[in-house]
Amino acid sequence: MPAGGRAEATQRAGAGQAAAVATSALTKRFGDRVAYEEVTLEVHEGEVFGLLGPNGAGKTTLVRTLTTLVAPSAGHATVAGLAVTEANALAIRKRVGVMPETPGLYLRLSVEDNLRCFAELRELPDAAAEVRRVLEVVGMTGRARDPCGALSKGLRQRVSLARALLGSPSVLFLDEPTSGLDPGATREVLALVDELRQGGATVVLTTHRLEEAERLCDRVAILATRLRRVGRPGELRRRLFGAALTLRTAGPLADPGALLGGVPGVQRWRASAPSTYHLEVDDPRHAAPALVRALVAAGADVLELTEERHSLEDVYLQLVSKEDARR
Amino acid sequence: MNLRRVRAVARKELLDLRRNGNVVSAMAILPAVFVVEPLIQAFTLTSRAALALHHDHVLLYLLAVPSLVPATLASYTVVGERTQGTLEPLLSAPVRRDELVLGKALAVLVPSVLVSYLLFGLYLTVVELFAKPQVVSTVVQAPDVAVQLVFTPLLVAWSTWVGMAISARAKDLRAASQLAIVASLPTVAVTLLVAFAIVPSGLKVALGFGIGLFVLDRVGWRVVTGLLDPERLVTGIR
Ligand SMILES: Nc1ncnc2c1ncn2[C@@H]1O[C@H](COP(=O)(O)OP(=O)(O)O)[C@@H](O)[C@H]1O
Ligand SMILES: [Mg+2]
Numbered sequence: 276m277p278a279g280g281r282a283e284a285t286q287r288a289g290a291g292q293a294a295a296v297a298t299s300a301l302t303k304r305f306g307d308r309v310a311y312e313e314v315t316l317e318v319h320e321g322e323v324f325g326l327l328g329p330n331g332a333g334k335t336t337l338v339r340t341l342t343t344l345v346a347p348s349a350g351h352a353t354v355a356g357l358a359v360t361e362a363n364a365l366a367i368r369k370r371v372g373v374m375p376e377t378p379g380l381y382l383r384l385s386v387e388d389n390l391r392c393f394a395e396l397r398e399l400p401d402a403a404a405e406v407r408r409v410l411e412v413v414g415m416t417g418r419a420r421d422p423c424g425a426l427s428k429g430l431r432q433r434v435s436l437a438r439a440l441l442g443s444p445s446v447l448f449l450d451e452p453t454s455g456l457d458p459g460a461t462r463e464v465l466a467l468v469d470e471l472r473q474g475g476a477t478v479v480l481t482t483h484r485l486e487e488a489e490r491l492c493d494r495v496a497i498l499a500t501r502l503r504r505v506g507r508p509g510e511l512r513r514r515l516f517g518a519a520l521t522l523r524t525a526g527p528l529a530d531p532g533a534l535l536g537g538v539p540g541v542q543r544w545r546a547s548a549p550s551t552y553h554l555e556v557d558d559p560r561h562a563a564p565a566l567v568r569a570l571v572a573a574g575a576d577v578l579e580l581t582e583e584r585h586s587l588e589d590v591y592l593q594l595v596s597k598e599d600a601r602r
Numbered sequence: 603m604n605l606r607r608v609r610a611v612a613r614k615e616l617l618d619l620r621r622n623g624n625v626v627s628a629m630a631i632l633p634a635v636f637v638v639e640p641l642i643q644a645f646t647l648t649s650r651a652a653l654a655l656h657h658d659h660v661l662l663y664l665l666a667v668p669s670l671v672p673a674t675l676a677s678y679t680v681v682g683e684r685t686q687g688t689l690e691p692l693l694s695a696p697v698r699r700d701e702l703v704l705g706k707a708l709a710v711l712v713p714s715v716l717v718s719y720l721l722f723g724l725y726l727t728v729v730e731l732f733a734k735p736q737v738v739s740t741v742v743q744a745p746d747v748a749v750q751l752v753f754t755p756l757l758v759a760w761s762t763w764v765g766m767a768i769s770a771r772a773k774d775l776r777a778a779s780q781l782a783i784v785a786s787l788p789t790v791a792v793t794l795l796v797a798f799a800i801v802p803s804g805l806k807v808a809l810g811f812g813i814g815l816f817v818l819d820r821v822g823w824r825v826v827t828g829l830l831d832p833e834r835l836v837t838g839i840r
Contacts, residue, residue, distance in 0.1 A: 305837065336837075339836065339837075342694050343694075344690070344693060344694055344832050344833065344836055345832075345833050345836065345837060346833060365696050365697075365698060368694060368695060368696035369696040373691070373694045375690045375691055375694070377687045377690075378687075379686070379687045379688045379689070379690055379691040379692075380688065381614065381617075381618050381686070381688055382686065383617075383618055383621035383622065384614065384617055384618060384621070388614065388617055389614075391610075391614075392610050392611070392613070392614035393691070393695055395606060395607065395609070395610030395613075396607050396610050396611070396695040396696055396697045397695070397696055398604070398606060398607070398696075435691075438691065
């Protein structure tokens with residue numbers, strides 16, 4: 276991984292629009308059971324892309340398809356510039372790194388021996404040096420000789436991440452990297468992913484934890500068998516809920532209709548409590564100052580004016596419940 | 603076929619097997635059982651009884667070791683990884699299916715052939731040194747020694763493929779190892795029938811068996827490679 280740091284990371288969002296992963300109408304069925312269907316998406320180079328969805332949404336199966344373990348039933352996909360086909364399987368596997376849902380380490384073997392095997396399979400010129408490098412990245416240099424069976428869950432997860440990093444693959448797939456970890460270990464793994472992101476890695480990350488997606492991902496796709504939405508976490512929030520302000524005044528406004536309705540950018544308003552108002556606005560950055568000016572001019576005492584923040588959780592619940600209502 | 607990758611698989615497989623207590627004890631106990639019996643026989647046999655046995659091929663008893671031991675070892679190779687959860691990363695690695703199969707098979711073949719030869723050598727040495735001359739001439743017949751040497755690797759290979767095929771299909775370790783023993787019995791039975799001279803022996807019969815086994819070994823390799831279908835193994839559809 277290049278030692279790029281933050282400067283590079285900030286440029287990253289706009290740069291590198293080439294697709295690291297692209298799928299079109301990708302579908303996988305097991306008999307008449309649908310794992311995922313009609314998935315069309317694009318992951319850009321250098322972005323951290325989140326696949327967010329409840330259990331059984333098809334996240335793992337999708338990752339397995341993109342890493343050539345499970346053949347799609349229909350549709351088309353490319354990964355790291357190669358079409359996902361049986362013939363390209365070996366070449367794709369050389370270009371991607373996978374951290375599966377469970378670490379899958381040989382518990383009787385040392386950390387080093389575990390990684391050594393996979394470094395050799397990737398035909399890296401200096402396997403031993405590469406093993407040392409990835410251990411350094413995940414901060415496990417001191418544990419190289421320990422048998423994996425003696426490691427905690429969090430440390431095993433780190434070894435699994437180290438294994439995925441062998442040979443600096445161009446796309447990393449992390450399937451629920453923090454599942455089953457305690458909060459401390461979760462924080463450590465997320466910090467590692469964040470470091471990778473700073474270094475400009477392309478990462479596809481699946482999770483059912485919203486705060487995780489929100490914290491780590493440049494863009495998020497909400498998957499529940501079908502793709503529901505794709506976008507930046509903040510964008511998804513706005514698209515679904517619009518922006519809103521909450522206003523609290525010292526006493527009830529004399530004529531809220533004339534006052535609030537007259538402020539440019541305010542779409543709709545309602546009183547949610549005697550001196551509390553809920554306003555839907557186009558853009559809070561323009562509406563809020565205008566609103567304050569209007570209130571001050573009208574002699575109202577403003578106690579509080581805040582932007583209502585919907586979490587990605589709200590977005591998600593809204594999408595999933597809409598889906599349930601439709602069924 | 604990339605030999606570096608085959609070696610990487612075989613190496614990790616050997617490291618793992620070596621540290622597996624169950625496998626090591628099976629590897630130690632099973633062969634011992636099959637050597638002790640012929641040894642006891644060699645030392646309790648009277649010269650007269652030995653003469654009566656001259657048409658038998660007592661040595662061929664020892665072929666039970668290469669017929670049985672590899673299958674029990676090999677029965678671990680796929681289902682062992684599956685239950686440990688290590689199969690998915692391995693199958694996602696840049697390694698071809700035939701390389702994976704060969705690497706795993708070598709980790710069973712090499713120690714099995716070594717153990718079989720070692721036991722055979724041990725048995726011959728002990729008998730030559732300590733048994734009655736009449737018994738030695740009955741037990742140690744040159745053609746039998748040759749058959750033993752040639753058939754050991756052939757039987758080891760066959761037994762390995764049987765064990766791996768079972769392992770690729772089995773749901774758990776115990777079922778796999780039990781089934782592997784059962785599936786090896788026909789081979790053991792055939793060698794015993796030859797040993798007891800119930801099936802007539804001779805150069806032609808030996809050649810027939812040899813060629814037959816060789817062909818079966820090639821087929822076995824193919825079949826096992828086919829059974830190692832990542833999608834089926836990882837998603838658990840049968
Ligand atoms: N081998 C299989 N046979 C039948 N259905 C399967 C199989 N594997 C997965 N599925 C189904 O596909 C769906 C998606 O599973 P999965 O990809 O594991 O979801 P997630 O990782 O999002 O929890 C689930 O409904 C699951 O039951
Ligand atoms: Mg999953």
